[in-house]
Amino acid sequence: MMRLIAVGRMKDRVERDLFQRYAERLTPRLDMVEVAEGRGAAAEIKRREGRALLAALPDRAFVIAMDEGGRAHASLDFARHVERWLGLSRPVCFLIGGAEGLDGPVLARADDTLSLGPMTWPHMLVRGLLAEQLYRARAIASGHPYHRAGRPA
16 A cells, blocks of 8 residues: 655646546555645644644554655666565555645654655645656566666667
């Protein structure tokens, strides 16, 4: 089982369609759980959103926090990590925070951290990017030609 737990509701149809295009093609499927955005001062928002993210985790979850300070992987390396995570026989859950980022207890609970690179991405777009990268990783692992290694000549 793979699950994406994210702060905020996706309202834009284009962003939702991008996520669904890849999430529905994945095996195991990538399900999404959305938690409410926090209100108040920045620290209070992070705390509330962090509590909601942690409360949405299933028992025994293997948690990967999406964080700018996380590790960025090349596609082949990421594919190896995904296969290892799925081989743990635990629910694999990716956490995406809100605009204020992830609270300390969320990062402390994470078994791993992942970055999509040094650029800042809109939180709603990260959902689709992550789904595509998971689809690519699973395609690499299965030998499917979706991923084209190397650069064109």
